[in-house]
Amino acid sequence: MIISKQNRRVIYENLFKEGVMVAKKDFNAPKHEELDVPNLEVIKALQSLTSKGYVKTQFSWQWYYYVLTAEGVEYLREWYISTRHLIWAVSFMIRRSTGFTSLVRLSLRLTASPFVPVPLKSGLVAKVHIAHQEVIARSTAAGTMEERRTVPLASSDLNLQAWVVELLESRFWRMGPGLIIRDDPGSVGFIAAHIRSSSHRINEFKPTPEKPFVLGLPTGSSPIPTYKHLIKLVKDGKLSFQNVVTFNMDEYVGLSRGHPESYHTFMFRELFSHIDIPSSQVNILDGNVKDLIGECKKYEAKIKAYGGIELFLGGIGEDGHIAFNEPGSSLTSRTRIKTLAYDTILANARFFNNDIDAVPRMALTVGVGTVLDSREVVVVVTGQRKSLALSKAIEGGVNHLWTLSALQMHPWALIVVDEDATAELRVKTVKYFKSIERVQEEVEEAHAKLRTQGLEDGDGQVGSME
Incomplete structure (x- = not known):
């Protein structure tokens, strides 16, 4: 016909x-x-x-x-x-x-x-x-x-x-990882802090000593703006870490905890020393112990004992690695010892006075599978140097050579980026995700009206099954 x-x-x-x-x-x-x-x-x-x-x-x-x-x-x-x-x-x-x-x-x-x-x-x-x-x-x-x-x-x-x-x-609008685009790293940090990892997610969870909120945290330059916003929220009395347990993604092998470039030092300098979290609730891998394999197993067991990670906040490297899961890492990997790629060593040399020989060659890291087990994942990506990795993760298929792409298999993943990081994305892709965010606001307005209507009807809640 x-x-x-x-x-x-x-x-x-x-x-x-x-x-x-x-x-x-x-x-x-x-x-x-x-x-x-x-x-x-x-x-x-x-x-x-x-x-x-x-x-x-x-x-x-x-x-x-x-x-x-x-x-x-x-x-x-x-x-x-x-x-x-x-x-x-x-x-x-x-x-x-x-x-x-x-x-x-x-x-x-x-x-x-x-x-x-x-x-x-x-x-x-x-x-x-x-x-x-x-x-x-x-x-x-x-x-x-x-x-x-x-x-x-x-x-x-x-x-x-x-x-x-x-x-x-439940914020179900996803097609693979969601993408939020902002003008600059500061705005990216604000979104990551307010929408997911702070006042909204932690306060919504209502953690208690018996049921703490379990938060995964990264290091590096990308999350620093987010940490600054978290510190401000705590000082303003809008957020508390008293009932929050944290697990960091990684740590260098061979550096003492007091070393100025260890991730233990970094986390206390950039976040923990400025918020109200008890030190006993901070968990960071120790890369200076004799039994590194045993350290990794204990770390995984402790995460499991807390019921898993509620929210993992992460960053990526220029080659798309998340934590220290370098290109070629298994997408089902758990916390383990990892040899660093030469590109990663070069990128991190800036933290060691540009002395490549001073950069450790190995690290302990949570696995890709550990990250994917989290109930929600938010990754911060800033700068044009990471734009190729972002395009591979968003527009390409799942590929162990770009470990960030594994988030396509996660139902609650969000990537927050600045404009520079979108340099390698297609124009159509950028417009698509920006339009999704605009229309999401319409959905939320409609939802608010629906809730208001339910309250006006006198049942006290929307869609009550009573």
């Missing part, structure tokens, strides 16, 4: 924005109920997409239900370049979710979205299934699409609404 380019575009744009479509099993209907397109053309276009794996089709009584797959999202980008509408559609649909059909359509769309991590999808699928059965049961009593939208929400729909709110609260 020949479908005009204009009609096909209307169909594809609607599918791309909504993520799901419904069509009546009526080949003779002159128009689709929602689109100004013959119903038969909608069915045929979506059957074609189904045959290619871009759409999944479900049959129910007199209706076809179509759900866009992750592969379909990639395909339809050729037709609808403004990818940000994937997120914009959620805020738009929440505003109009007054009936059960539109709410279920929103939830089906979230289930199909590649932006939603798999662990969250499993619970969502179950709730969608329950509410979807009610859609089928009640569709016989409500004839038109508009009538079905305005039927009052049922109990299962309220459960579904609560789950949607939970998804929004």
Whole structure:
């Protein structure tokens, strides 16, 4: 069947924005109920997409239900370049979710979205299934699409609404690692300190002596602006490290803890001496012990004893290494001894009065697998010298020669960069991530309205399951 380019575009744009479509099993209907397109053309276009794996089709009584797959999202980008509408559609649909059909359509769309991590999808699928059965049961009593939208929400729909709110609260918008771009290193440090590693994440966790917040920390020049903001928050009384336990990423082998260039000295000079963290809650690898392998095993065991790391704040080297996981490191590696690459030795010589011979050749480091086990990872990247590594990690595939790229496998990874670090990224990539951040603000505004509406209704919380 020949479908005009204009009609096909209307169909594809609607599918791309909504993520799901419904069509009546009526080949003779002159128009689709929602689109100004013959119903038969909608069915045929979506059957074609189904045959290619871009759409999944479900049959129910007199209706076809179509759900866009992750592969379909990639395909339809050729037709609808403004990818940000994937997120914009959620805020738009929440505003109009007054009936059960539109709410279920929103939830089906979230289930199909590649932006939603798999662990969250499993619970969502179950709730969608329950509410979807009610859609089928009640569709016989409500004839038109508009009538079905305005039927009052049922109990299962309220459960579904609560789950949607939970998804929004959990900051699920990801496609591989998220990317936030700021003008300069100072602004990057502010974002990393305020949004993730400080007042928001730690205070939200509400740590106690029995359940401390476990924080992974880096060294080097990149995190220094972040540490300065953390210190200011502590001095302003907006943050406390009294119930925070820290684990540093790495330490040189052969340097005493009191050496001016040891990472133990660096951390106390740049952060720990200025905040209210008890020294007993600071954990840094000791590269001067006799049993280095035993030191690494004890470090991993201690992390596990605390229940794992809640948030790992990191930086990278010019070759894309995270911690001291040099190019070629196993992506499943744990805390271990690592021989440093010559490029890393050259880069770190500036901390040793530019004396290459004074730079240690080995280090103890947490592994890539250790970092990926963290519940959330935030990496700070600044400067044009690291722009190639950033482009490989964001635009390339997962590659053990660029260990930062392993964050593509982490559901809660965020990379915060300055403009200089984006020098090797495609212009389209930079625009895409900036648009995602702008539209995310719309989603959060819609979420705030949803919460306000729930409070005004007198139930005390949004999407209550009580």
